[in-house]
Amino acid sequence: MGHDYNKAKKLVFRGMWLLAAVTLVEVAVSLFGKGHLGINPEGIGFEMFGTFVNPILILVGLALIVLSIYKAYFIIYEFMHMGHEVRGLRMSVLLPVLLLVWAVIAFFQEGNSWEERRSQINDFNQIKVEDVRQAPPSNNGGTK
Amino acid sequence: MAATDELVVLEEEKQEDLWSGGQRPFKASYGKLMMWYFLLSDAFTFAGFLIAYGALRFSSPTWPVPDFVFQTAPFGLHGLPLIFVTFMSFLLILSSVTMVRAVQEGQRYNKRGVIFWMLLTIIGGAGFLGCQAWEWNNLIGTEGMTVWTNPFSAHTEEGTYLKNEDLAAIPALTKKDDGHGGVYFEDARGNHYYEKIDHYGTSFAKDEKLKSFKAGDPYLITYHHGEYQYGAYKDTAGNLKMESYGPKGFGALFFIITGFHGFHVFSGVAFLLIILINVASGLYEKRKNEYEMVEKIGLYWHFVDLVWVFVFLAFYLL
Numbered sequence: 001m002g003h004d005y006n007k008a009k010k011l012v013f014r015g016m017w018l019l020a021a022v023t024l025v026e027v028a029v030s031l032f033g034k035g036h037l038g039i040n041p042e043g044i045g046f047e048m049f050g051t052f053v054n055p056i057l058i059l060v061g062l063a064l065i066v067l068s069i070y071k072a073y074f075i076i077y078e079f080m081h082m083g084h085e086v087r088g089l090r091m092s093v094l095l096p097v098l099l100l101v102w103a104v105i106a107f108f109q110e111g112n113s114w115e116e117r118r119s120q121i122n123d124f125n126q127i128k129v130e131d132v133r134q135a136p137p138s139n140n141g142g143t144k
Numbered sequence: 145m146a147a148t149d150e151l152v153v154l155e156e157e158k159q160e161d162l163w164s165g166g167q168r169p170f171k172a173s174y175g176k177l178m179m180w181y182f183l184l185s186d187a188f189t190f191a192g193f194l195i196a197y198g199a200l201r202f203s204s205p206t207w208p209v210p211d212f213v214f215q216t217a218p219f220g221l222h223g224l225p226l227i228f229v230t231f232m233s234f235l236l237i238l239s240s241v242t243m244v245r246a247v248q249e250g251q252r253y254n255k256r257g258v259i260f261w262m263l264l265t266i267i268g269g270a271g272f273l274g275c276q277a278w279e280w281n282n283l284i285g286t287e288g289m290t291v292w293t294n295p296f297s298a299h300t301e302e303g304t305y306l307k308n309e310d311l312a313a314i315p316a317l318t319k320k321d322d323g324h325g326g327v328y329f330e331d332a333r334g335n336h337y338y339e340k341i342d343h344y345g346t347s348f349a350k351d352e353k354l355k356s357f358k359a360g361d362p363y364l365i366t367y368h369h370g371e372y373q374y375g376a377y378k379d380t381a382g383n384l385k386m387e388s389y390g391p392k393g394f395g396a397l398f399f400i401i402t403g404f405h406g407f408h409v410f411s412g413v414a415f416l417l418i419i420l421i422n423v424a425s426g427l428y429e430k431r432k433n434e435y436e437m438v439e440k441i442g443l444y445w446h447f448v449d450l451v452w453v454f455v456f457l458a459f460y461l462l
Binding site: 042065086089092097115119 | 181195225233
């Protein structure tokens with residue numbers, strides 16, 4: 001018991017350093033992506049399927065998301081002791097969260113599509129049309 | 145062969161027994177199990193908010209740049225992108241660690257240990273709330289961001305800020321006194337044009353480096369004496385223009401999501417205090433269940449830290 005306790009105590013403080021380090025890495029990656037660490041990755045990239053793709057910024061975003069999910073995993077499994085719970089409990093709590101994967105895909109896609117519609121409407125509003133119709137016929141008889 | 149069959153049957157009977165009542169199939173008490181399911185439902189609430197944030201951000205042509213919006217810290221520190229909020233995250237991580245220690249001490253029935261580590265947890269949580277209060281106060285009072293107004297935006301074109309002298313030379317503008325010792329210029333439509341001076345008093349228009357900007361450069365409409373002072377500039381074609389507000393949803397999303405999280409921290413601190421008093425009174429010692437109440441509030445507290453991971457990701461990092 002005493003031995004286990006000391007081991008558990010050590011694990012907690014190891015977790016603290018781990019979470020702090022991951023957070024620092026995240027901030028560094030984020031600042032790098034925004035061009036604060038010497039190099040500005042903005043503007044680097046290539047055209048693909050009509051959109052501009054910046055591989056560095058995509059990697060930065062992915063790294064941030066993966067590191068955050070790792071932090072979430074660590075908090076749930078180590079600090080909340082999910083790793084020590086029965087499989088049934090684990091699954092009944094964690095599996096429903098997978099539904100969110102679809103929510104994220106669907107709603108972000110929807111947001112993107114609003115943006116496209118909006119800029120389309122904006123573009124149409126800029127179009128100046130010359131009136132090529134003939135002069136309206138003179139109003140005789142008062143029909144309509 | 146027969147022996148294995150028997151074992152299978154035994155195993156099945158055991159499984160049936162497991163769910164036929166009188167014991168805990170998940171080997172967790174009712175209270176702890178319900179805390180888990182409450183946290184699951186709460187996770188969906190936060191996910192709903194954060195997904196709404198993502199959808200609206202995707203739907204906007206521009207979005208305030210986080211390292212520009214969040215670059216101020218107490219004691220007059222400025223120009224430190226994300227540093228203050230990183231400190232806030234550390235506070236929350238630390239208070240999570242002290243909470244784990246409190247639960248461990250509870251399992252050993254070490255009352256003094258539980259009290260010590262819970263106190264540290266409460267201090268961490270209160271510290272986080274204090275930092276958030278400062279951040280909100282700075283955003284609302286100094287920088288002028290509210291639920292309805294978002295002065296943070298980014299330029300969509302190249303341009304140069306105009307000095308008061310430049311503005312005075314434009315015949316379509318009338319010079320007016322702003323009532324605080326400054327001036328602004330009004331056009332026929334009633335728009336107010338100001339020389340770009342930020343709330344620290346630095347004039348952008350008079351600074352050779354600051355006066356020109358590119359498309360995509362972030363800016364903050366100066367908020368002074370309770371008024372928004374829209375910086376006047378001319379674009380590359382020489383047209384007179386003024387700064388305009390950023391996407392309106394940003395302020396509302398920021399205050400609602402960080403506010404909802406802060407409310408969770410606040411109620412967490414309140415519950416921690418109540419449970420701390422009960423620990424000190426010896427209530428949980430008598431229950432002989434390894435201080436399970438401390439473990440349950442611990443689950444909630446870690447969840448608050450967990451949510452912050454994603455709020456931090458959405459608002460500050462990405």
